[in-house]
Amino acid sequence: MKLSARNILNGTVTAVETGxxxxxxxxxxxxxxxxxxxxxxxxxxxxxxxxxxxxxxxxSSDVIVGKA
Known part of the structure; x- marks a missing residue:
């Protein structure tokens, strides 16, 4: 799979919750x-x-950061 996105996080599915x-x-x-x-x-x-x-x-072109 080739994508233009540079932020690709590989991992393992831990849950699939269908609504x-x-x-x-x-x-x-x-x-x-x-x-x-x-x-x-x-x-x-x-x-x-x-x-x-x-x-x-x-x-994403925007990342929003907040602090409580």
Whole structure:
């Protein structure tokens, strides 16, 4: 797979939580969990399961940082 995005975080799927419209996919990237919200259709197409190798691809022009 070739992508133009440079922020590709490889890891392992730890949870797939399907809702009415979206599926939350949790990926462990070396002790840190990244959660992605994708459409149910995309989740079905990918056939994601716990234990699968997966990657979180982040492409954004804005990153917002906050401090409590």
């Amino acid at each position: 009415h419209v979206t599926t939350h996919v949790k990926i462990d990237i070396g002790g840190t969990i990244v959660t992605a919200s994708i459409t149910n259709e995309a989740a079905e197409d990918l056939a994601l399961k716990v234990g699968d190798a997966a990657c979180a691809v982040i492409k």
